[in-house]
Amino acid sequence: RGWQNGPSVMRKGIRVRETHQVGPDTMRRVVRQSKFRHVFGQAVKNDQCYDDIRVSRVTWDSSFCAVNPRFVAIIIEASGGGAFLVLPLHKTGRIDKSYPTVCGHTGPVLDIDWCPHNDQVIASGSEDCTVMVWQIPENGLTLSLTEPVVILEGHSKRVGIVAWHPTARNVLLSAGCDNAIIIWNVGTGEALINLDDMHSDMIYNVSWNRNGSLICTASKDKKVRVIDPRKQEIVAEKEKAHEGARPMRAIFLADGNVFTTGFSRMSERQLALWNPKNMQEPIALHEMDTSNGVLLPFYDPDTSIIYLCGKGDSSIRYFEITDESPYVHYLNTFSSKEPQRGMGYMPKRGLDVNKCEIARFFKLHERKCEPIIMTVPRKSDLFQDDLYPDTAGPEASLEAEEWFEGKNADPILISLKHGYIPGKNRDLKVVKKNILDSKPTANKKCDLINVPKKTADTTSVQNEAKLDEILKEIKSIKDTICNQDERISKLEQQMAKIAA
Ligand SMILES: *[C@@H]1O[C@H](CO)[C@@H](O)[C@H](O)[C@H]1NC(C)=O
Ligand SMILES: *[C@@H]1O[C@H](CO)[C@@H](O)[C@H](O)[C@H]1NC(C)=O
Numbered sequence: 001r002g003w004q005n006g007p008s009v010m011r012k013g014i015r016v017r018e019t020h021q022v023g024p025d026t027m028r029r030v031v032r033q034s035k036f037r038h039v040f041g042q043a044v045k046n047d048q049c050y051d052d053i054r055v056s057r058v059t060w061d062s063s064f065c066a067v068n069p070r071f072v073a074i075i076i077e078a079s080g081g082g083a084f085l086v087l088p089l090h091k092t093g094r095i096d097k098s099y100p101t102v103c104g105h106t107g108p109v110l111d112i113d114w115c116p117h118n119d120q121v122i123a124s125g126s127e128d129c130t131v132m133v134w135q136i137p138e139n140g141l142t143l144s145l146t147e148p149v150v151i152l153e154g155h156s157k158r159v160g161i162v163a164w165h166p167t168a169r170n171v172l173l174s175a176g177c178d179n180a181i182i183i184w185n186v187g188t189g190e191a192l193i194n195l196d197d198m199h200s201d202m203i204y205n206v207s208w209n210r211n212g213s214l215i216c217t218a219s220k221d222k223k224v225r226v227i228d229p230r231k232q233e234i235v236a237e238k239e240k241a242h243e244g245a246r247p248m249r250a251i252f253l254a255d256g257n258v259f260t261t262g263f264s265r266m267s268e269r270q271l272a273l274w275n276p277k278n279m280q281e282p283i284a285l286h287e288m289d290t291s292n293g294v295l296l297p298f299y300d301p302d303t304s305i306i307y308l309c310g311k312g313d314s315s316i317r318y319f320e321i322t323d324e325s326p327y328v329h330y331l332n333t334f335s336s337k338e339p340q341r342g343m344g345y346m347p348k349r350g351l352d353v354n355k356c357e358i359a360r361f362f363k364l365h366e367r368k369c370e371p372i373i374m375t376v377p378r379k380s381d382l383f384q385d386d387l388y389p390d391t392a393g394p395e396a397s398l399e400a401e402e403w404f405e406g407k408n409a410d411p412i413l414i415s416l417k418h419g420y421i422p423g424k425n426r427d428l429k430v431v432k433k434n435i436l437d438s439k440p441t442a443n444k445k446c447d448l449i450n451v452p453k454k455t456a457d458t459t460s461v462q463n464e465a466k467l468d469e470i471l472k473e474i475k476s477i478k479d480t481i482c483n484q485d486e487r488i489s490k491l492e493q494q495m496a497k498i499a500a
Contacts (some may be wrong), residue, residue: 129155133148166211318332
């Protein structure tokens with residue numbers, strides 16, 4: 001392997017090794033100019049933290065925290081089921097034990113993701129083998145929420161990953177420990193794509209590309225795959241992207257390259273950059289340190305900065321990705337004392353542009369959530385347009401149906417010049433195509449021990465329940481028709497009077 005002979009230098013605690021192109025150019029290693037060299041990270045004061053939260057202890061390496069410009073959601077410990085908190089951003093301070101939660105799952109919640117097109121809609125995946133989609137009231141929860149807008153059933157093992165499509169409304173991906181990826185039309189509750197024969201082992205991470213035409217995955221079988229989900233085709237793959245046995249991550253960058261984190265055979269943490277058109281050798285492969293925390297990558301496509309948060313580490317390291325060697329440029333490290341159990345990442349439109357804030361993290365401690373603010377110090381009070389290129393806004397570019405039919409579209413960008421003011425969101429409506437048509441779930445075994453396996457008996461009970469539901473619906477339709485009839489005949493009478 002080329003990089004093993006490459007130069008190796010210590011720079012601010014990071015050993016950087018070149019993969020190839022080892023020549024005078026990379027040896028010189030001049031300090032690159034970058035406006036992000038002096039990004040400054042700072043934790044907020046104690047009274048601006050969210051306190052007294054029992055952060056989940058479930059053994060699963062997701063971020064446990066999801067943030068948008070209105071809410072911070074945190075997966076918590078819950079007895080007899082699974083739950084997460086949804087707090088309005090301003091609801092800092094001590095969170096009372098009796099604070100309402102989202103608690104409809106019958107097993108621990110493993111992953112949550114806010115809909116990028118509706119700040120009131122969040123999806124959750126759980127050990128109970130289901131995905132649920134929730135509508136959060138405008139001002140947050142006043143009562144615990146047990147009823148999701150829709151339950152998506154199709155996985156036969158726990159669901160560890162949920163990820164909304166970046167540009168198509170109501171398209172949601174889930175990945176389970178059954179090694180399957182399902183892509184749902186949330187608006188109809190249907191599983192429209194099922195990729196159940198592509199992964200032979202656990203899926204650690206799934207990421208959509210910029211326009212949502214492709215996904216990339218990192219799996220326990222050490223492969224990184226680039227998949228066209230609608231053609232159900234693997235378009236590129238790399239075996240042993242990282243040789244170590246510990247978990248990898250793979251994310252798409254805006255230019256179509258894939259960034260991965262993983263471990264070497266000697267358990268050193270590595271970062272690598274790949275071009276899906278030629279995955280033989282990485283564009284760059286860097287070794288960082290020896291530590292066992294999985295490196296969770298958070299990526300800002302506007303500035304091309306990747307922030308790496310090691311689970312269990314107490315630091316956030318950040319890098320700028322460019323198209324010149326060494327491609328992955330170390331910028332700086334934010335260090336603190338206590339280890340992070342999880343991390344949330346605010347979308348760009350949620351940042352304070354007046355303070356030149358370029359990233360905001362929500363660090364989970366054992367019992368609290370602490371915002372960390374990254375700024376670029378600038379003297380001027382004016383809007384710094386070089387720091388804020390137009391960014392992905394909340395409007396969807398496509399409807400679910402268009403995407404499933406094969407259309408692609410980039411995100412619709414907005415300017416942050418005057419800050420972002422959250423608008424009104426419409427309610428998520430789920431219109432099931434035909435209740436009788438929906439796939440029988442009775443033959444789907446769930447491996448969770450404390451969930452009773454469904455038997456033939458429960459099937460007939462379920463069918464009866466369904467029939468009941470339909471009869472009720474027919475009755476309500478009849479009632480509506482009667483009412484409409486009355487209204488129409490009244491209107492007709494009035495019309496007749498006017499005409500006469
Ligand atoms: C997978 O990667 C994406 C992009 O970084 C991240 O948002 C998501 O939380 C990751 N999922 C897991 C399970 O780590
Ligand atoms: C979407 O992204 C893919 C992969 O980067 C690219 O080939 C395709 O042209 C893009 N489509 C649109 C409509 O932007």
